[in-house]
Amino acid sequence: MKFHSDEDLWYAFQVGNREALDQLFRSYYPSLYRYGLKICRNIHQTEESIQDFFLYLFEHRSHLGKPSSTKAYLLGSYRRRLLRQLQAERSRTRIHSQAAAEQVDIEFSIDEVLISDEKKQHVNHLILTTLNELPKRQREVLYLRYYQELSINDISEILDISYQGVVNTMYKGMKSLRGSEALKKILIFISIITPYIIS
Amino acid sequence: MKNIGFDQLGDFLESQSFVDWVKGNEGSDHYFWEQWLKNNPQKKELVDEAIELIKGVEFRPLEVSDRSIDSALEKLNQRIDREKSIEETRSRVTRVRRRKFIGIAASIVLLLTFGAWFFYAGHPEMVTYTTGYGEWKTITLPDGSVVKLNANSELQHLKDWNKQPVRMVWLKGEAYFGVQKMMDIDREFKVITKDLGVEVLGTSFNVHARGQQTQVFLEEGKIKLDLGDEISYMEPGDLVVYSGPQSKVLDRRKKGQVTGNPGSWTEGVINLKDAYALDIFERLEEIYGVEIRVRNEEIFTRQYWVQLPMEELKIVIPILEKSMKVKITRKENTLYLE
Incomplete structure (x- = not known):
């Protein structure tokens, strides 16, 4: 049995259908796993927190809302839970982080930046560095938009900011990235001419 | 393809036609957008x-293997099954412990109760009182006992009630009973719900029979609970929650351990102290027939003290908003909490 629309799936899940639970889990586990790992940077904690999250969803299923977007709903409430958990841990271990708990600090790795051409590897490094130096909010918005491929409405729901807020943040982030691409062109030029200058 | 607006960045981002054109997708409205830009x-x-x-950044997302999804799902299902079996074991233990209470008297009571239930249920000679959502009634029974019937509830008794040896009433939903003691003979008063029977001589108590369980709260006097295979006595201030389908006592509290006052609704206020959101929602759903949807599930983790007047829903909503610190939007029969 397979539920074809998100709406049917959610309804079946809410009335306690175990196949619906399985399908929901399979469909969204990869996205949640990727997001969780970015938020807490710990494989074990990511796995455990997703387990707890689904157990919680199953137990409270009849009282959950009917989401307009299942993916946004799941990623959004998982994000809140995980952040709360991290904050509780921090206060237990008395490590007072300067960062507000609401801020997710996403760090991209070189494997995740698409390499279309091996020769352009240093370009990818540059993109990676620029990405990881962006303000946290911009990084998370770019992550949700281009990595998780979510709509602007979904992002606005997950981060609880306005539609225009998402667009503006996205734009600022992309502008910084492109700005560095101009820089990158100069760097490529320098790397080409440097051997000649030295010799 | 809509040719209107396009004043905001979002207008372009939401236009599939524009996105297709930027991405150079097949069948895109190439000509249209070139012209549009010119104009x-x-x-x-x-x-x-x-x-x-739209071009954005290209990423190569982390691989999550099917095998790791399978094993995580298996783990989740085991956990859910384990929680369930713990529940069942608990109920089995209670049942074994309760065996010692079983006696002949109990069996007779049980027989009489259920016999009467089956016998009378088929007969039309019943007087029925019902309340709709958001509606309350005070009923005076032929013997002078007063019953306050909460919203969305039903109370029935036989038409020739006064001639019966036992004053028996059937309850679905919730009611508060102020039972008159009969001067001449000790004629028992008995409330029957689908879960249990409450036997009294003269006293005040609240019975709440909804969903899969019945809750009895005794305000004054003394009552006897007929739980099928167990007879239990209650003292003033005691509270018992019993589930018929599971045939087990779900909760039993002595005076002082009861938070809020289960009978307070008869004074026009529902008083829920240290209550979890789920309990509050259940009450509202029962009384007003509304469905409650929550956007931020943080609400579930907190405890609240709410005092709601027994009034129309539109009066209750702002009070609920204030005491739970939430924003409520009402769409027909659904309340959305944020």
Whole structure:
């Protein structure tokens, strides 16, 4: 049995259908796993927190809302839970982080930046560095938009900011990235001419 | 393809036609957008920004293998099954412990109760009182006992009630009983719900029979609970929650351990102290027949003290908003909490 629309799936899940639970889990586990790992940077904690999250969803299923977007709903409430958990841990271990708990600090790795051409590897490094130096909010918005491929409405729901807020943040982030691409062109030029200058 | 607006960045981002064109997808409205740009040169900056955002950054997402999904799912299902079996074991233990209470008297009571239930249930000679959502009634029974019937409830008794050896009433929902003691003979008063029977001589108590369980709260006097295979006595201030389908006592509290006052609704206030959101929602659903949807599930983790007047829903909503610190939007029969 397979539920074809998100709406049917959610309804079946809410009335306690175990196949619906399985399908929901399979469909969204990869996205949640990727997001969780970015938020807490710990494989074990990511796995455990997703387990707890689904157990919680199953137990409270009849009282959950009917989401307009299942993916946004799941990623959004998982994000809140995980952040709360991290904050509780921090206060237990008395490590007072300067960062507000609401801020997710996403760090991209070189494997995740698409390499279309091996020769352009240093370009990818540059993109990676620029990405990881962006303000946290911009990084998370770019992550949700281009990595998780979510709509602007979904992002606005997950981060609880306005539609225009998402667009503006996205734009600022992309502008910084492109700005560095101009820089990158100069760097490529320098790397080409440097051997000649030295010799 | 809509040819209107396009004043905001978002207008472009949401247009599938525009996105297809930027991405060079097959069958895109290439000609249209070239022309459009020519005719709208003032929008060039906006279009460039939109193109930027659509092209975005290309990522190669982390691989999550099917095998790891399978094993995580198996783990989850085991956990859910384990929680369930713990529940069942608990109920089995209670049942074994309760065996010692079983006696002949109990069996007779049980027989009489259920016999009467089956016998009378088929007969039309019943007087029925019902309340709808958001409606309350005070009923005076033929013997002078007063019953306050909460919203969405039903009370029945036999038409020739006064001639019966036992004053028996059937309850679905919730009611508060102020039972008159009969001067001449000790004629028992008995409330029957689908879970249990409450036997009294003269006293005040609240019975709440909804869903899969019945809750009895005794205000004054003394009552006897007929739980099928167990007879239990209650003292003033005691509270018992019993589930018929599971045939087990779910909760039993002595005076002082009861939070809030289960009978307070008869004074026009539902008083829920240290209550979890789920309990509050259940009450509202029962009384007003509304469905409650929550956007931020943080609400579930907190405890609240709410005092709600027994009034129309539109009066209750702002009070609930204030005491739970939430925002409520009502769409027909559904309340959305944020």
